[in-house]
Amino acid sequence: SSKFDFTEHPHRRHNPLTNRSVLVSPHRAQRPWQGQVEPASEEKKPTYDPNCYLCPGNSRAGGKQNPKYEETFVFTNDFAALLPDTPSFQQQDESDLALLKVEGVKGTCKVICFSPRHDWTVAEMSVDSLVGVVRTWTEQHRLLAETDFINHVQIFENKGQAMGCSNPHPHCQIWATEFVPTEPAVEFENMRIYMQKKRSNLLVDYLAVELKAQERIVCENSYFVALVPFWAEWPFETLVLPRTCSPSLQDLDSNQQHALADIYRRVTCRYDNLFSCSFPYSMGLRQPPTDRKDSYEYCQLNMRFYPPLLRSATVRKFMVGFEMLGEPQRDITPEQAAERLRQCSEIHYKHQN
């Protein structure tokens, strides 16, 4: 048949946030895999680990000692990629066409422990504990936004060894910078253009399209919707969007904070249940630059999950070769991924029966 079938025929989808495309090859999902398998580390972790530099009361690599914290705990990264006191640097050739363009940059890196419990993960935490995490994010975001050399605050969580996470203790990081990094800068520019031309907010319009289509929704509550975006690159990538216009964490009231904590738990719990394993991912929040209040009109707070697993707890997708040189490629369609995630329970597999 020559009728076009998205579950069968190779096609490209466009990401309006980045203006880049992803190649979808749905017929390829069944090829045999003889490559690397990930270590499936399911040893039971202790509630407290004397060798963990994030557990309460322990000493960190830099020599400082953690307090006996009982909820969340925030500190400045002992090996920060960004520092507040970088001397400024003047470029010699500032022309647009200069080939060696460089700038000195200021910033700061923080770590937020989610809980004193070494053995917990977001998927297994209570919504109440996660409300504490959301409040800590909000407080840190506010403090950093008030810091005059900070113009962008990137909150992200690397979960699992496959995602370069060096410590299983539940935590996230904040890298706050005087510059807006490349990816958010590109997205903000495309959202600005969309607002200018259509007089509406790109992600608000996009959520309306998805709620109508009902094909890629994973789960929802009163204030947030989790979905597999039409242009997802990673096999089980998800995007969490607010139903209301909420540019940043500062715009959420306590009901909305609770709803964000709820969806954070539910998405990660579905992930763990998908392959009955502690599912690796990078999570990140997208928020507008802290110094450009006009961007509040076209920005919209959102949370993304970029998880590498493809077929099982041990077989991942590699973004290499064609993906590095050409463009990202995926096998299963976003609609198929959403369907799989919709079928997963929101009760964690370790606590079922």
Added chain:
Amino acid sequence: SSKFDFTEHPHRRHNPLTNRSVLVSPHRAQRPWQGQVEPASEEKKPTYDPNCYLCPGNSRAGGKQNPKYEETFVFTNDFAALLPDTPSFQQQDESDLALLKVEGVKGTCKVICFSPRHDWTVAEMSVDSLVGVVRTWTEQHRLLAETDFINHVQIFENKGQAMGCSNPHPHCQIWATEFVPTEPAVEFENMRIYMQKKRSNLLVDYLAVELKAQERIVCENSYFVALVPFWAEWPFETLVLPRTCSPSLQDLDSNQQHALADIYRRVTCRYDNLFSCSFPYSMGLRQPPTDRKDSYEYCQLNMRFYPPLLRSATVRKFMVGFEMLGEPQRDITPEQAAERLRQCSEIHYKHQN
């Protein structure tokens, strides 16, 4: 001291090909690593493996049998991500601001075995054998360029399990497409703008800058120079540039083909010697679209290596979290990486003494 020092102070470097930036945090190179270590697989491989679907005479997963080839061997990928007979697909809403943009795409995927020898890698092959590989690339590129539904030919090699390579038999892939993928499209556009404004070729000018600076050169021969680009993202990323104006493989004479084979061997041999291991990487060739002859003016053939290892055979760089959400980040500077690679021998460690 408040003097700016690139080996000490965080800074951002700009990539003129992509118009994106990389964050460099050189002071961070010494942080302790407690994360995932890669399996260091150094078992000796047989010259012929009866279970390898790429070895001469063996059957492949699709059921076809390989000939008893003696040099290179080319076939169409049995699990191709792109197919020549995809039906065409017409988008309903073609507006620039449409949120669900999709197109059906045609293409083809090929595999090129470099040698009948299962146990060889590029780093250990003779230059004469590699000249055969370069000639096969050139021939395949010519054939595909003549195919009317093909407008871009991506030649790439995924080497090693860490790079998603499922078979150690030395081989590369070609994904040829009717569309120009996102990454080359962005680069060609930036090269076109540079040519329009400066009346010269971006990569020709860049090589001149690097040859003058002498800080990031790794090795060179009469026709090619291998260097760590000023904007390198991966710790030991390299870029191989021709000294002459040579937009594509079709522009190389037999001396230049020999020189490309020579530098391919020398770069990969230095990589293996860096950590005394079979060094994983994705290699890719950049060539102009096959249907737009005007692009020959501003394009320039080049070869890139994107290797993940950072500190040893088992500790890699993870491009996760901040890198996915914000922008790529590196610890050691490109100049330090070039210095390390310059110190490596061009005699393979397995054959020394």
